[in-house]
Amino acid sequence: MSTVKIEKQVREIENGHILSPEGFKASGVYTGVKRKRLDLGAIVCEVPAATAAVYTLNKIQAAPLQVTKESIAKEGKIKALIVNSGNANACTGKQGLQDAYEMRSLGAKKFECPEHLVAVTSTGVIGEYLQMDKIRAGIDLLSPKQSFLDAEQFNEAILTTDTTKKMACYETTVDGVSVKIGGVAKGSGMIHPNMATMLSFVTTDANIDSAQLQSALSSITNKTFNRITVDGDTSTNDMAVVMASALAKHEPLTPEHPDWSGFYEALELTCESLSKQIAKDGEGATKLIEVIVAGALDDQEAGMVAKQIVGSDLVKSAVYGTDANWGRIICAIGYSGCEINPDTIDISLGSINTLKESSPVSFSEEEATTYLKNDVVQIFVDLHVGNGFGKAWGCDLTYDYVRINAGYRT
Amino acid sequence: MSTVKIEKQVREIENGHILSPEGFKASGVYTGVKRKRLDLGAIVCEVPAATAAVYTLNKIQAAPLQVTKESIAKEGKIKALIVNSGNANACTGKQGLQDAYEMRSLGAKKFECPEHLVAVTSTGVIGEYLQMDKIRAGIDLLSPKQSFLDAEQFNEAILTTDTTKKMACYETTVDGVSVKIGGVAKGSGMIHPNMATMLSFVTTDANIDSAQLQSALSSITNKTFNRITVDGDTSTNDMAVVMASALAKHEPLTPEHPDWSGFYEALELTCESLSKQIAKDGEGATKLIEVIVAGALDDQEAGMVAKQIVGSDLVKSAVYGTDANWGRIICAIGYSGCEINPDTIDISLGSINTLKESSPVSFSEEEATTYLKNDVVQIFVDLHVGNGFGKAWGCDLTYDYVRINAGYRT
Numbered sequence: 001m002s003t004v005k006i007e008k009q010v011r012e013i014e015n016g017h018i019l020s021p022e023g024f025k026a027s028g029v030y031t032g033v034k035r036k037r038l039d040l041g042a043i044v045c046e047v048p049a050a051t052a053a054v055y056t057l058n059k060i061q062a063a064p065l066q067v068t069k070e071s072i073a074k075e076g077k078i079k080a081l082i083v084n085s086g087n088a089n090a091c092t093g094k095q096g097l098q099d100a101y102e103m104r105s106l107g108a109k110k111f112e113c114p115e116h117l118v119a120v121t122s123t124g125v126i127g128e129y130l131q132m133d134k135i136r137a138g139i140d141l142l143s144p145k146q147s148f149l150d151a152e153q154f155n156e157a158i159l160t161t162d163t164t165k166k167m168a169c170y171e172t173t174v175d176g177v178s179v180k181i182g183g184v185a186k187g188s189g190m191i192h193p194n195m196a197t198m199l200s201f202v203t204t205d206a207n208i209d210s211a212q213l214q215s216a217l218s219s220i221t222n223k224t225f226n227r228i229t230v231d232g233d234t235s236t237n238d239m240a241v242v243m244a245s246a247l248a249k250h251e252p253l254t255p256e257h258p259d260w261s262g263f264y265e266a267l268e269l270t271c272e273s274l275s276k277q278i279a280k281d282g283e284g285a286t287k288l289i290e291v292i293v294a295g296a297l298d299d300q301e302a303g304m305v306a307k308q309i310v311g312s313d314l315v316k317s318a319v320y321g322t323d324a325n326w327g328r329i330i331c332a333i334g335y336s337g338c339e340i341n342p343d344t345i346d347i348s349l350g351s352i353n354t355l356k357e358s359s360p361v362s363f364s365e366e367e368a369t370t371y372l373k374n375d376v377v378q379i380f381v382d383l384h385v386g387n388g389f390g391k392a393w394g395c396d397l398t399y400d401y402v403r404i405n406a407g408y409r410t
Numbered sequence: 411m412s413t414v415k416i417e418k419q420v421r422e423i424e425n426g427h428i429l430s431p432e433g434f435k436a437s438g439v440y441t442g443v444k445r446k447r448l449d450l451g452a453i454v455c456e457v458p459a460a461t462a463a464v465y466t467l468n469k470i471q472a473a474p475l476q477v478t479k480e481s482i483a484k485e486g487k488i489k490a491l492i493v494n495s496g497n498a499n500a501c502t503g504k505q506g507l508q509d510a511y512e513m514r515s516l517g518a519k520k521f522e523c524p525e526h527l528v529a530v531t532s533t534g535v536i537g538e539y540l541q542m543d544k545i546r547a548g549i550d551l552l553s554p555k556q557s558f559l560d561a562e563q564f565n566e567a568i569l570t571t572d573t574t575k576k577m578a579c580y581e582t583t584v585d586g587v588s589v590k591i592g593g594v595a596k597g598s599g600m601i602h603p604n605m606a607t608m609l610s611f612v613t614t615d616a617n618i619d620s621a622q623l624q625s626a627l628s629s630i631t632n633k634t635f636n637r638i639t640v641d642g643d644t645s646t647n648d649m650a651v652v653m654a655s656a657l658a659k660h661e662p663l664t665p666e667h668p669d670w671s672g673f674y675e676a677l678e679l680t681c682e683s684l685s686k687q688i689a690k691d692g693e694g695a696t697k698l699i700e701v702i703v704a705g706a707l708d709d710q711e712a713g714m715v716a717k718q719i720v721g722s723d724l725v726k727s728a729v730y731g732t733d734a735n736w737g738r739i740i741c742a743i744g745y746s747g748c749e750i751n752p753d754t755i756d757i758s759l760g761s762i763n764t765l766k767e768s769s770p771v772s773f774s775e776e777e778a779t780t781y782l783k784n785d786v787v788q789i790f791v792d793l794h795v796g797n798g799f800g801k802a803w804g805c806d807l808t809y810d811y812v813r814i815n816a817g818y819r820t
Contacts, residue, residue, distance in 0.1 A: 126737030321816025406731025
């Protein structure tokens, strides 16, 4: 028997971060918008970086999103990205828009570039004006560097109710050259004590233009960031940005490039890793729930069914209570709106079959309870109506979710 | 100044119930399917009653729904309706269907009518077979009578996690004759420890054929039962049935009849009252939340926006915590998918304005907190994009919701 050794094209870099790819610096400082923690940060690229971004689909969009869209629209590039936490600058009318433009303008002066090469984002309380005196002083303090510590400080500066930092880094090879992708994200509740938002920033030294990057990011977002749910509430400030410095010296990446699939996979793994870290750190959560659906009509429907299951409060409560309550899972499948055959559904919790061809399978409740005590719970569904495959991620619903969200804003 | 005295055409009947309209009897008995409480009931009409019904849109539908649809399809009439609680007879395959047919057959024998004049419904645990020995013995015990006590016993026999009974009764006048509409409902969580379902049974002595009744019920359901949400989970067993005995001696009701609007309104008020009672008794709930949306593109969109707000876990948690957190309300409006203008939204909590033309209005937090401590909290929204109007009802999200739903099935 001959053996073929396949070298894996995509590798995870342990402890890698947004400054692992070449060309990026970062910084995080304390301005006082938040009570105690760092609350203003920047990522700066030594060259204008090809940039792609995706934004919340909520029709109420925060002021900084509008300004950032305008910046990226001009050349498809940005050099600096400034983020504050503690205040979302959402539902703040003309004043809010003016403040976002001022943040951009201050960033352009600080980092000596045209205004349209600066992106701004905010996360935090909705409906309050930015304390611009603090933001101005904070931007002045920023002094981006390239160390792990700086990446960590940037990371801390973008958190709200998060209990953990979220980072990921993958490496691939293009034209024989190493290309790295580093990512950072925040997000716990979609809004909490009026704190908003999923934010995700990804850096790479790949040589790729913004149109190709945008097309990859959009398709990957549908399979990663758009497949997580903590509470079903889509924030006003959600945003994911990828900046590519092109400092890895390879031919420009396009879908025709032989190494495109490796780059695409590394970007997808980065986004998937950040998505799972966000889901696991959902407000009050004790567990990550991963739902894997096969046999749907197509991939999109598989994703919809998976997200419907992982979004069900009843499924989330049952997982919290280590109750192998498959009735709630099939119920969520039934109201997903997707094509199903009521007689051909299989459901397993980890390796424990609970439903086969829509008929109950007898299983050990004790074994199921033990399985559901794990930090990560996987729910497998096969609909047997097609070849569609998709995943979604969420977390359990706990007393702490209610405690956190019933708490007063101030 | 002349005054015109308008006699109100629709009156609420205090302590009225499903046996207030002429021609109906009911009964509730204990069979042992539930541990302690009554768990089997019947409503019987002295004549075959014109019948309309609406069913869950979940693609997984319980066996009794299939059998009841078949019964009603034959003549548009039923004479007897049998309900058990404690077991939903859902996801039970061929055996479940056979059991539902047997329940129907036993009912036909007991009440001496053709099988197609019998409807059957079940509510409770999903995925377990009915204990038919208990059901058989129970049907034999049924002895419907016309007193308030019998109505109460029927009511008790259909409850699962409900903490209150839900009844409503309205009277209107058709051709100078009194017509009554009585209703009963159950529903608390859409599913709980695998207990399912919203069930609603309405009786009337109106003279109306099943097609007209169906058309009224379908349109009213969209404005009442379909506008409540406890947890966003659409059950496999939801069903609402209206039976009309025609014993009030008036000309047949059609939309052309001069008293049609009074009848329609009385039926709508009955269904709305039951809907609000279900929402208020949501699992773990301490408050009823009523969301009233004006100025939407059309009535349907108003209803969708209202339901999106009342279904937001973040809004529900904030109401529980008496936090006047309008940011979460506008966020839910933004992701409702409906036509909005981000600059023209008004939001009030009771009479307290919090947002006017999408800009924050300063209000007394203390006053707002006091308002949010009420048993009933009203959220008013005006979108200012059209004339659409709609309401939706729900409840707050509390520790108890999690406690109830994290609990083990058995």
